[in-house]
Amino acid sequence: MVATFLSQFTRAQRRPFDRWSGGVIVLCGLILGPVIAVLLAAFGDSAGLWSHLYDTVLGRYVSNTLILMAGVGALAVGFGVSSAWVISRYDFAGRRMLEWMLLLPAAIPAYIIAYSYTEFFEYAGPLQSGLRHMFGWQSPRDYWFPE
Template identity: 60%
Template structure:
């Protein structure tokens, strides 16, 4: 049996105080006025669930592509600047996602410096003169979130690639096998 003392009581009260806003949200969402749920189910909830699933799958796949490919290149090949890229590929994890999203949006929008440079370079005068993908779209959100989240996959994959002995890769090359799919 656990003996309660003053510090246990204080810790329990503090935990209840901290969790009370979350409990209030759950109470109002599920036990409060439930007449809103049928309206949400019939209007916006299916679209929100669909967008969430598309975002999860897209960000997951693109983050895996970015993270695994960059980890493979950095661990398996020697090139100029390899030491720089080993740690520089981790930098997006140090910046909050919303700051990177604002930066990409401001940089790539119509009034941003990138499109302004393209208009000056090619002498375009209006948006009808050229096509540029919309950054404020599902594809843009997937790209930006993948650029923020791939360093986590890069770290784990790079650590895994570094644990595989070099002799395994050499053996796969001797037998004419693809070292990425055979060994890694």
């Protein structure tokens, strides 16, 4: 019984090493190289780095992260619950399309949204360029815009 089951599988034939195999190995090396370097730096000898970070900036970074998490979570719950309630409770023109559009933030990766926001709000982006053009500002010293 076992022999007949195992006889269904044939031994894989070894293929000779060709340039495609070499290209795949080089590509894997290029992809994994930076990841391995970061892991080695992260888990390597820190020589007092953590104590220095703890004494200087770690508390502020942790508190900023927690505040950001709470704020983003509260806003996401507020917008999500209110829009879901409106969509499920009322019937209005465009409701079906809006129902599907509410799924888009889950479908679009967050890094694409982050790049879009960064490009839109940066100094050379359309928002600040438009504000400079509209109000006649010449340099970043003429106005304040959050970083």
